[in-house]
Amino acid sequence: MSEYEYDLFVIGAGSGGVRASRVAAAHGAKVAVAEEYRVGGTCVIRGCVPKKLLVYGSHFAEDLEDAQNYGWTIGRMSFDWPKLRDHVLRDVDRLNGLYTQTLENNGVERFLERATVTGPNSVKLASGREISAKYILIAVGCWPAMPDVPGIEHAVSSNEMFHLEELPRRLVVIGGGYIAMEFAGIFNALGSQVTLCNRSEALLRGYDRALVDRLVQISMARGIDIKLNAPFERIEKDEDGTLQVHAGRGDPIPADAVLVATGRKPNTAGLGLESAGVELGRNGAIAVDDHGKTSCDSIYAVGDVTDRVQLTPVAIREGQAFADTLFGDKPTKVDYDCIPSAVFSHPPLAGVGLTEGDARNKLGKIRVYSSDFRPMKNIFADRAERGLYKMVVDDTTGRVVGLHMIGPEAPEILQAAAIAVKAGLTKADFDATVALHPSMAEELVLMR
Known part of the structure; x- marks a missing residue:
């Protein structure tokens, strides 16, 4: 009998964790995975998939307007935010079920509770149970980083944007990355008055400057007010509920909702990695080698928590490579060259x-x-x-x-x-x- 309860214990059932779990199990490993929220991870539950559905929904605004020039007679148009929101959330439920079924079909045992590392070969569940494993894989992803400024409790992160009670008449978006630009475009198209504030002049770092300049021109022509060199300072709430956003010089910007999208941080806080001597790098990311191994020989990490390339397909490739290397007798390295990426802006x-x-x-x-x-x-x-x-x-x-x-x-x-x-x-x-x-x-x- 093995001295460990499991060959592999995975913490985090997102894209990378699910792929690693099911492939390792297919190779014959005894696998368990712990997930404290829902199976599917950021992309499926609170990220690219529901956001893309909102993008599709928002495009109907211009499509219906253009249809009239193609000879279609369109009657009175109106938009129902709760209807779109609830359809999106129902699809998230569907995908959560499919990912859960994938684990079940491959014989992966699931623990729907938080797990922390207690040593090189042990984890502890929130319920108190201690579990041993030959290998541990950390696949907990990232979490929105909210700046420490006065009034930040009045703002929301990208996580909460899918659950807004009503469409904000005035939305202020803080940030200049792809999340900020995508949500700005979505809510502008849906009818919100959108102001985007960025602390510097650089939007969408890493993308070709000519394309970014073109997007800025088009976004402003569509009615998005883009304020550059406008560092986020604080939020004040008026008696009538209006949020006053102070960013850079000039008067505060009134808003009904404030989205802060200024970056994401590897979700390693309180994970107990120090108990196994796992080294952390920049921004709390787990340092790994070419095969995803950490400074502890029995602990590996894949996906956004390593802060290499924060893209779902990359996490999936890393999960596959990890499982093939350790359990499939097929050493595999992920090739990070020429990875395509997109911003689903307007x-x-x-x-x-x-x-x-x-x-x-x-x-x-x-x-x-x-x-x-x-x-x-x-x-x-x-x-x-x-x-x-x-x-x-x-x-x-x-x-x-x-x-x-x-x-x-x-x-x-x-x-x-x-x-x-x-x-x-x-x-x-x-x-x-x-x-x-x-x-x-x-x-x-x-x-x-």
């Missing part, structure tokens, strides 16, 4: 590979091709919005090292194009491909 932007700035710094001699066009979808719209696609090419080899685009359906188009960048195809390969006409995607093979 309109969305997406990118893969090096931005123009990064390519110049890394390669020196490059060529940049671009297409600045009005998407056919917008021809009958009353919005003078233009799409922008950029291709960054290594001038020495001709290899396409970066693709970046903003416009309708940009993320859907980029997913396929990212395969070409990952495969190392050249500009000549793109040029040799016949265009699919009429489409926005054809711009990728028509740049000269």
Whole structure:
């Protein structure tokens, strides 16, 4: 008999934890997972999936308006926030059930309570039970970091945005990352008066500057008030319930709701990692090697808690690689090169590979091709919005090292194009491909 109750004990049943659990179990390991809230993690429960559903819902505002120019007669239009909210939350319930079923079908035992580490091979459940395991995997993700400013108790994080009682007439968004930009676009389209405040001039760090500038222009034209160099100082609540947001110079900004989206922090506080000598790095992230192993040989970590690349597909890849390496006799490392990403803003932007700035710094001699066009979808719209696609090419080899685009359906188009960048195809390969006409995607093979 094994000296341990389980071969693997996973703390956290998000995307990375669930993948690692079921694959390890499929390899024959005896696996248990502890989750203190709901199975599915940030992405499924309070992140990208419900947020994307809100994006879809918000797009009907412009689609219904544009429909009239396509000959449709639209009657009186109104929007019911609780109806959309509740539909989204019901789908979260559905996905929670599917993820739970996945664990059950693979024979993974579940403990729906908090677990903490008590040693290199032991964990303790909130109920008091102590459990031993040969290996422990930490997959607890990140949590919104709320700044310590007066009145912060009146603000909400992205977690609570899916549960608002009513659509705020005035929304102030604090932050300049993808979460801030996405929620600003959603609620602006749904009819809220949105003000976005960022402490610096830089929005969406890591994305191509030309695309970000285009998004800012379009967002402001759509009515979002963007205030840069406006550090968040405090919130005051008036007697009538109005929130007065102080950010930078000028008068306070009145709001009915304040979303703080200034970053996320690895969820390691109070996890007991010090009892096993697990080293933490920047911002409380767990330091790991190429196989996800921590400074303790029996404890591993995957996903956002390691603060490497905070994307759900990356956490899934890491969970798969961990399980294959330890239990499948198939040592695997995750390749972090050329990971595509997107911002589901209005309109969305997406990118893969090096931005123009990064390519110049890394390669020196490059060529940049671009297409600045009005998407056919917008021809009958009353919005003078233009799409922008950029291709960054290594001038020495001709290899396409970066693709970046903003416009309708940009993320859907980029997913396929990212395969070409990952495969190392050249500009000549793109040029040799016949265009699919009429489409926005054809711009990728028509740049000269």
